[in-house]
Structures are given as C-alpha cells and as structure tokens.
Amino acid sequence: QPWTDNMQTVHKAKITSSKSADFTRITFKPDFKRFGMEDGIDDDLESLLYRRVYDMVGTIRGIKVYLNNEQIKIKDFKAYCDLYAKSIAKERSNEEGGAPTCTVEMDKDKGHPRWEVGFAVSDGTFQQVSFVNSIATTSGGTHVNYVADQVTKHLLEVLNKKRKGHSLKQNHLRNHIFIFINCYINNPAFTSQTKEQMTTKPSQFGSKCILGDDFLKKIAKSDALQNILDFAEKKADKMLAKGDGSKRSRVNNAKLVEANFAGTRRGHECTLILTEGDSAKGLAVSGRAILDPDRIGVFPLRGKLLNVRDASTEQIAKNAEISNIKQLLGLKHKATYTDTKNLRYGHLMIMADQDHDGSHIKGLLINFLEVAYPSLLKIPDFFREFITPIVKVWQGPNPKKPQRLKSFFTQLEYE
Numbered sequence: 001q002p003w004t005d006n007m008q009t010v011h012k013a014k015i016t017s018s019k020s021a022d023f024t025r026i027t028f029k030p031d032f033k034r035f036g037m038e039d040g041i042d043d044d045l046e047s048l049l050y051r052r053v054y055d056m057v058g059t060i061r062g063i064k065v066y067l068n069n070e071q072i073k074i075k076d077f078k079a080y081c082d083l084y085a086k087s088i089a090k091e092r093s094n095e096e097g098g099a100p101t102c103t104v105e106m107d108k109d110k111g112h113p114r115w116e117v118g119f120a121v122s123d124g125t126f127q128q129v130s131f132v133n134s135i136a137t138t139s140g141g142t143h144v145n146y147v148a149d150q151v152t153k154h155l156l157e158v159l160n161k162k163r164k165g166h167s168l169k170q171n172h173l174r175n176h177i178f179i180f181i182n183c184y185i186n187n188p189a190f191t192s193q194t195k196e197q198m199t200t201k202p203s204q205f206g207s208k209c210i211l212g213d214d215f216l217k218k219i220a221k222s223d224a225l226q227n228i229l230d231f232a233e234k235k236a237d238k239m240l241a242k243g244d245g246s247k248r249s250r251v252n253n254a255k256l257v258e259a260n261f262a263g264t265r266r267g268h269e270c271t272l273i274l275t276e277g278d279s280a281k282g283l284a285v286s287g288r289a290i291l292d293p294d295r296i297g298v299f300p301l302r303g304k305l306l307n308v309r310d311a312s313t314e315q316i317a318k319n320a321e322i323s324n325i326k327q328l329l330g331l332k333h334k335a336t337y338t339d340t341k342n343l344r345y346g347h348l349m350i351m352a353d354q355d356h357d358g359s360h361i362k363g364l365l366i367n368f369l370e371v372a373y374p375s376l377l378k379i380p381d382f383f384r385e386f387i388t389p390i391v392k393v394w395q396g397p398n399p400k401k402p403q404r405l406k407s408f409f410t411q412l413e414y415e
Contacts, residue, residue, distance in 0.1 A: 130182075304360060
C-alpha cells in the first residue's frame with residue numbers, strides 16, 4: 001500500500017495470500033528532489049546510513065539485520081565495540097608503525113541488566129560511543145558522565161597509591177579513557193530533537209549501574225594508568241621547570257649578599273652560604289667581608305626547608321625557599337651535573353646551629369638535593385658544612401686568651 005506526498009495520498013492496498021508466516025515490510029524511497037539532493041545520496045550520507053545500520057545490529061537484541069541482502073553478523077554489543085577497537089588499532093599502526101593493539105574490556109557484572117558498559121584506552125582525549133534506547137548519543141550526556149565518573153574515581157584512587165604528591169584531578173584522567181555504553185532509560189530527555197545528548201538526571205534513569213570490581217581492576221591494569229602516570233610526570237616537570245635558574249651574573253633578591261664572581265666564568269670558584277635565619281646571616285656577612293667577598297655569597301633561609309619527599313608537585317613548585325635555591329645556584333629541573341661549571345656557585349655551604357633544629361634543617365637540605373639533584377652530591381666538595389660549637393669551655397681569667405679551651409659540637413658530646 002503506497003503512501004506519497006508526505007503521506008497525504010494513500011493508494012489502494014494490494015493484498016495477496018501467502019503461505020509463509022505473517023510479517024510487515026516497510027519500504028522507503030526518498031524524494032531526492034524534495035530534499036534538494038538532485039544527485040541522490042552522496043558518499044558521506046551513505047556512510048552515515050551504513051553506520052546507523054551497524055549501530056542497530058550492535059544495540060538491539062534478538063533481531064536479524066540485512067544490508068544489501070547480506071546479513072550483518074554482529075553477535076552482541078561487545079562485538080560491536082570490537083569493531084572500533086580494530087579500527088583504532090589499524091589507525092595507530094599506520095601512525096606509529098609496528099602492530100599496536102586496542103582491546104575493549106566489558107563489565108560482566110550481572111547487577112545492571114539494562115546497562116552494557118565497555119572500556120578502551122583513548123589517545124589522549126576523552127572519547128565515548130553511547131546509546132540510549134538504541135539512540136546514538138554522539139555528544140554524550142548524563143549517562144556517560146555517570147559511568148565515566150566511576151571509572152576516573154577508581155583510577156584516581158589507584159594513582160594516589162602509586163604516585164604521591166601529584167596534582168591531577170578526575171577531569172585530567174578523563175582524557176585517557178574511551179567509554180562504550182548501551183543502556184535503556186525511562187523517558188529520556190535530550191537537549192534537542194536530534195537527541196545527540198541526554199539530560200535526564202541519574203535519579204530518573206529507572207535503574208542503577210554500579211560498575212563491577214573486576215571490571216575496574218582490569219581498567220586499572222590497562223595502559224590508561226601508565227598513560228596517566230606519564231602525563232602526571234610531564235605536568236610535574238613543566239610545573240617545576242618554571243622555577244629553573246640559569247647561569248647569569250646577577251639575581252634580583254633583596255635577601256641575597258652576592259659573591260662578586262657568582263654567575264661569571266669563575267662562578268665555580270664561589271661558595272653560597274645558606275644561614276639559619278637573618279641573625280646568622282649577619283655573622284656570615286661579617287666573615288665574608290674579611291675572607292673573600294669575591295667568592296663568598298650569603299643567603300638566609302626562612303625556617304625549615306620543605307620536605308620534598310612527602311610534598312606534592314604543587315607544593316614544591318610554589319615553595320619560595322626551594323625556588324630561591326634553584327635560582328641562586330642556577331639549577332635546572334631534572335638536569336644531571338658532573339661538574340659545577342654551568343652553575344652560578346661551585347659550592348653550597350649550610351651554616352646552621354648545632355642543635356636539633358639546625359640538624360633538621362641540614363637534613364632537609366640534603367634531602368632536597370638527594371631527591372632533586374643527586375648528581376650534585378657526587379661532585380667532590382660541592383656540599384659543605386660550617387660547623388660551630390654549641391658550647392665553649394675555657395680556663396683562665398681572660399676568655400680571649402684562655403689557658404685551656406675545649407669546644408663541644410653536639411649536645412651528646414657536651415653531656
């Protein structure tokens with residue numbers, strides 16, 4: 001029974017007897033002229049129609065679909081997702097060479113029969129293929145966020161255990177996941193008639209989809225986590241490199257008393273003395289004026305240095321004292337040093353009290369060098385310590401000319 005002119009004209013039905021089972025056949029022939037398509041279907045539209053046929057086979061259960069008289073054999077949604085995996089693997093192989101692989105992990109948990117969820121590793125941008133009641137939601141929506149948030153939350157928990165001190169959030173982790181979803185939602189709402197993005201709230205989905213533990217563990221063991229770790233390292237390197245120093249003749253810092261040769265071709269002859277506060281700075285500056293102002297610089301530390309071993313990348317990058325040390329010495333992030341010719345100073349000396357606080361400051365400074373620049377500690381005579389006694393005991397009426405003098409450099413020795 002033909003219908004034409006926007007279904008305004010109904011032609012007479014042709015009914016014949018048949019011995020086969022009952023069925024309904026709907027045939028549609030587009031009016032290309034009415035659609036402004038004088039040349040018929042172009043290649044892009046044909047590809048889109050092909051894709052939608054494959055979408056239908058992959059998302060609707062219990063049907064047989066034929067395209068150009070040939071049955072499309074896609075067993076289930078997993079097989080449909082694998083088509084994407086094969087295409088991605090082929091594309092990566094062409095770009096990178098070799099034989100890169102891409103696999104799709106499916107959540108086999110039986111607790112959410114109205115949801116089918118798959119996962120693959122993305123190429124650095126968030127990707128998703130999703131369907132709501134067999135409607136292709138190409139722009140995602142609340143159902144995609146609902147699943148992606150569970151995945152990124154789990155990945156972040158694993159990342160926190162493997163890499164302490166990182167500054168990544170869940171939205172950073174989204175860029176490394178590829179989500180596949182086929183779900184059935186009660187009365188779904190969309191942003192427009194094209195139904196590309198769902199807006200229904202999770203509380204109105206009509207069902208819940210709590211991802212299975214086995215599925216989440218497989219995701220954590222995938223390349224996604226390593227990609228995230230690599231991204232975290234690059235992000236940290238970029239952040240820490242902002243505080244890099246360089247070998248220049250002058251550094252602007254009001255607290256610094258600069259050695260005259262610092263930052264010049266004779267900078268490797270110079271020593272930078274780090275003192276415990278401004279009070280100790282005065283003593284060091286007085287001695288510098290007498291000994292060698294050309295080769296001795298002085299800089300006071302404010303309190304205890306940050307423990308970089310337990311600190312986050314953001315804390316290290318924003319720490320003023322560490323930034324000052326890098327600037328004054330001319331240190332560059334991740335650089336390996338075999339000598340001090342490329343530094344502003346060839347020696348670093350710590351001048352701190354011999355009490356517990358002073359020892360702690362020395363330890364934190366060595367800790368910073370050992371974590372960030374271990375190669376410096378292997379250079380002979382780079383790191384120096386200015387040792388002062390905590391107690392001096394003398395015998396005689398004149399302390400300036402004692403008959404006997406003994407110095408104690410530790411509390412234990414004195415006690």
